[in-house]
Structure formats: structure tokens, C-alpha cells
Amino acid sequence: MTTVTDPHPDPAIVARLRAAGCVFAEDEARLIAEAATDADQLDELVAKRVSGLPLEPLIGWAEFCGLRIRVAPGVFVPRHRTEFLVEQAVALAAPDAVVLDLCCGAGAIGAAIASRVGDGVELVACDIEPAAVRSARENIEPRGTVHEGDLFDALPVSLRGRVDVLAVNAPYVPTEAIALMPPEARLYEPAVALDGGADGLAVQRRVAAEAAAWLAPGGSLLIETSGEQAARTAALFEEAGLLVRTVVSDEYDTTVVVATSSR
Template sequence: MHRVLADLTARLRAAGCVFAEEEAALLTRAAAASGVSVDELAERRIAGAPLEHVLGWVEFDGLRIGVEPGVFVPRQRTVLLVETAVALAADRADPVRAVDLCCGCGALGLAFAVRMRALGREVELVAADVDETAVRCARANLAGHGTVVGGDLFAALPESLRGRIDILLANVPYVPTDAIADMPSEAREHEPHVALDGGPDGLTVLRRVADAAPAWLAPGGAALCETSRDQAAEAVAAFTERGLPARRVDSEELFATAVVGRR
């Protein structure tokens, strides 16, 4: 086994995998659990598929969350949205009505619900995405935790939520269109562009969320979006100008920035 791991590590390192030793161990365990040969998994990884797509899962906020090829892989920095949302929900009455918009595999909504329930809180969760693969993946991950619907932003949500959302998690795409070409090939070639492309300046989808959010949030409810540090000031302005006074939240540890607008 040691020889197999050493050989696999060498192959992955030659392919440019920075954490080749750790990846070799993960791929070996995944092969043993799935019955798929380690060579087949390794070839997919060496060909450029994201490790998470090859393994079939990603660890996010201490949870193992299923991801399948063609689904956006949640980044660790996005835990900042979960942490901020839990803090904001402290003064909301049960059940806390939460929406995970642009949900992808449902990682944000699931992490929020798990954290809240660990605190003894009730959560009513709805997750939504425009991508069919993401919806299917999120339904598997959120089974028993919430409802997943398909559609474009707020158009996907049940009308009964209008004016009643306490926490709106919206990890919108915020990469400027022209900058997608500079992203790692794992993202460019294996994740849906709809989950990456934020329009000319990266804030097109965020502005659409800011436009509609005031009508969907409950009084005192909050909308949370991840953004880049360079975009944060304009993102704050987008929410504030639409009637949701906003602030930025930064985490040096996660190297993450978020914007919170509150009704």
C-alpha cells in the first residue's frame, strides 16, 4: 500500500497537484469505498477535474457535502456567510425562515440549518438555483433539512415567503465576465459559468438580488452576499441605495469579504 500511495503521489505531483500526498490518500480511500479503481479516479484528477468532483464530496463547515460533476464547488471562505448569518439570526423568533439563493449543492443552507439546530433553534429552509444539476444535487444534500426549488433567483420562491424571509443567503456569482478566462482551469472547464459569471463588473446578479430583496425580507431580515474586497464598497452601495442599509464583513482568517444588507 505504501508503494501504491508513493507512486500515486508522484503522478499527482507531476501533474501539478500542490497537495499531492493528501490527494493520493483521499483518492485511495474513495476508490476502496466506491469500487472504482484508483487509477480511474487518478486519471480524472490528472486530467484536470476538481478533486471534489472526483471524490463526490466536499468538506464545508465541518460537513461532508455531496457534489457531482458540473456543480459549483463551495469555497471554504464562504463559511463567513454562515457564521455571519447565525449571529444575525440570534434575535429572530422561531422558526427562522431562511433562503439559500443560488444554492449550488446546498452547502450554505445546510451548514446554516445544522448550526442553528445545534443551538436548539428551529429553521424553515428553502434553497433555489437556476441550474438543474445543482437543484438535483442540493435536493440530495438537503433531504430532511429543507425544500429545494428550481428557477431564476426570487422567481423560484413560493409567494408565501414574500415579506417573511429572516435570513437570505445569496452566494451570487461575482467574477467579472472578462476575468473568467484567468481563473484556474478547474473552475473554467468544470464548473457552470452561470455560477461564476457576475457580468461586466461582477455585480450584475448582486444588484438583481438587492433590487428584489426589500420586498422579500421580513422587517429586520438580512440579505448576505459574498464579494471581493475590491467590489465591497460598490456592493454596500447597491444594497443601501435600494433601501437596505448595508455593511461589509471581513475575515482575515478565511480571506473572505461579505456584504450584509438589513431591512
């Protein structure tokens, strides 16, 4: 068997991964070998991947905006499409911005924004899922602070009215559509990170109801949504008194609603 330090993936491992339906079998074989400490662990990791476990929790990290984001089993894996939200947020963030990563998961969005804007950013993140909070703390602290709790209830009152950039990747998949998601998501990621309620907008409604009070004058909220839901997402934040625009990326195949405080 090829040693775990060999940069060339073992053809037998590549074949096993390819037979299991892994599209990027060679890349995955290389990453799994990098994560393994010995041949026995390599065999164990390959077997788990072949059985259907997602790659990122197996190797312990996900690539996002050029960063290695620590991801533990049972934590939502950041998607590359969300990098578009980061790009939009960075364009709005001053060097000393207060940045809030709401529904932060592993903290990928907040970590990426802070890495691109600079050390002057005051970074805060929160999530309701304990495993996600643990991963987020690995990725964000001591650079920023991570709180555990339900949306804005998790945050210190001192943050109210001070947030310049509020980045949100709240769940927006309609409950019935979760059964149609890839097994790596629906079987191995927490339902709380996927389920947006009957129409996919349940959590977005709750965010919209309170967001304006947490934004600084001129501050902006950015929230990922689907193309089909974008008009309804925008309406939620317009009804909350925010100035709304929608930005779409064909490259990332994603849609982001930007809602700005008019104060």
C-alpha cells in the same frame, strides 16, 4: 499496488499527483483511495485527477464547515472562504429563523447554517442550474426544500416577507476575468455560477432589486463579494432601502456585505 482501504497513500499515486501539480498530493491520494471501490476504479480516478478534473466531483463531496457536501460533476464547488458568510449568518439567525440560500449551488451554505442553528430553522434554497439543484436536494432534503428557477422567481409566494436570513453567493467575477481563473473552475464549473457580467455585479443588481420584499421585518441579507467590489455592492443594497454594513475577514480572505431590513 496499495489496496483502496490502506490509510497510507500509495507512494506511486502520490508521485503522479504531485507531478500533475496537486499541492496536497498525499491528502488527495488518500481521499481518492477512500472513494474508490476497487483497484481499477482507483486507477481511473487517479488518471482523471492527473488530467485536471477537480478533486471534489471525483470523490463526490467537498468539505465545508465540517460537513461533507455532495458535489456532482459540473456543479460549483463550495469555497472555504464562504464559511465566513456562514459564520455571520449563524450569528444573526434565531433558533426558529426562516433561512433562504439563494443561488445555492450544492446547498452548502444553507446546510451549514441549519446544522449550526438547529432543527427549528425553516430552510429553503434555490438555484437556476439543474445539476446544482440535484446536488442541493441531496444535501438539504428532507431537512429543507430546494426549488429550481431564476432567483426569486423560483420561490413560493408564501415565503415573501418572511425571510429572516437571506444568504447569497451570487456570481461576482467580471466576464473578462473568468479567463484568469484556475482551470478547475473555468473549465469544469458552469459559467452561470461564475459569470457576474461586465462588472461582476449583474446578478447582485437583480438580487438587490427584489431582496427587501422577501425579507421579514428586521431580516438580513448576506452576500459575498470581493474587496474591490464591496463599496459598489453595498451601494446597490443601500439604494434598495436596506441598512448596510460590510464585514471583512483576513483569515478567510473574503468580504461580506450585510443588508438589513429597516421595517
